[in-house]
Amino acid sequence: MNFELKALTAAAAAREKCDLLLVLVSEQAASGTFGSDAIGAMVAHAVKQGDFALTCGKQLPLYQVPAIAARRVVLLGTGAGSARDVRNALAGCGAVLKTDGIAKAVVSFAFDADAQAVAAAVQAVADATYLYTHTKSQAKPIALTKLVLGVSSKTAAVTAAFNTAVAQQEGVNTAREWANRPANHATPTLLANAAKSIAKAARMSCKIHGPAEVAKLGMGAFMAVAQGSREPLRFIELHYNGAAKSVAPIVLVGKGITFDTGGISLKPAAEMDEMKFDMGGAASVLGVFQALARLQPAINVVGLIPACENMPDGAAIKPGDVVTSMSGQTIEILNTDAEGRLVLCDVLHYAARFKPSALVDMATLTGACVIALGGLRSGLFSTSDELAAALQTAGDAALDPCWRMPLDEEYADGLKSNFADMGNVAGRAAGAVTAAKFLQKFVGDIPWAHLDIAGTAWKSGAAKGATGRPVGLLVQYLLGQQGKAAPAPATAKTSASRKSAAKPAASRRTRVTAKASA
């Protein structure tokens, strides 16, 4: 989708040649006077007659209205006109946006929309018009290719929010696409190839570690999960160097179980297909890098993805097996279905070599988190109040919210083992928390946060499909870190040492393909 931000008065919106004009009207507009232009007069009339309510999501479809160039016109109520209202109102316009013959649409704000509302409109339209086609033989692309966002005035804040939102949505689409692909079309090797192709962008590089390298690193927990599968594991390492080498990177880690059968602790058959989404964390790392490629912010980011399948097999791990993690800590695998924490713990330990200013992992880790928070908010666990606050704020701003959960030491009690340094599961109680406590044993004193996205990375039922979350949250957070990162200690072996130092961000222009015309 090609998004364009345009300053459009109501009169100009009426003249804009397009197949569909969506006019967003808020209660704010109703309290004042509607313009005397064609659209304003029509809205005022419809409201007065009781034919159009401004409540969020209310629609009034019109056809070939005199003095309006668009063939179809839809008046859309957006309630108070907040970002959430705009998102929710536009979410109900999927059908009309996807109608045959609508190639160019204009979404015009008939009220003073703030920057967040404009960003929300980009998010909602992108969300409603994403179409999965990869394994459909008869797929027909959506006609809509051009979306003009008409705002009353193109302030710097609105333009910046628009550009960020366009990049966020490109990242979200990347994440959705890879998470949606079935496990036989999104193997660890294919994910690694996707990472390589994203890393062709400026200031990026990518390193793929195979089974031999991972064995050499001593990642015994990660290897243990992969040993039951015919698909060779891949450890994907992405680097984005947008700031000076001296700036400590933010390390993102994404769980990349391309299919989770549970292993010998086999899952029930019902809905097991959804375990192809168990690489949602990995997909979000790919999505974030896609967005970074476009935005080129002045930060350093490392993306790490342990990718493998969790399969039952003659060679698979068995309950009771003890493995040695890269950190040296031994783990009794009491349940082979608690595999996410096993692949993550080695990569979290590996992350320390980059001396990160923050370490954030994303994982579809526990069914317990789905029970706790459902599909609305991701679970947030953190050893740092500052990092937790930054992530929570970013999530709210990006309409990709999370909620902080506890990490009291007592929650780790259930992980005690008689045969190893720890077991990989505790009891049923507080399952999302005990999983986080397990991960915490591998992060040392690096400020760390864990996002349990088991409830938010995909939707089940009729709308079954990946959401691309938490790409929006992460991009928002990362952009907020520009200029904030404390310099890394002189001894830090940052990835930047592998590539020449980046130019100062101020001397660069943000490359956006989304045109911002006047």
Ligand code: BES
């Ligand atoms: N990938 C699952 C978590 C999951 C389950 C996400 C259902 C979304 C929906 C994870 O690997 C898993 O199986 N976790 C177990 C842990 C348990 C064995 C301690 C779970 O949640 O049941």
Ligand code: MN
């Ligand atoms: Mn599992």
Ligand code: ZN
């Ligand atoms: Zn899993």
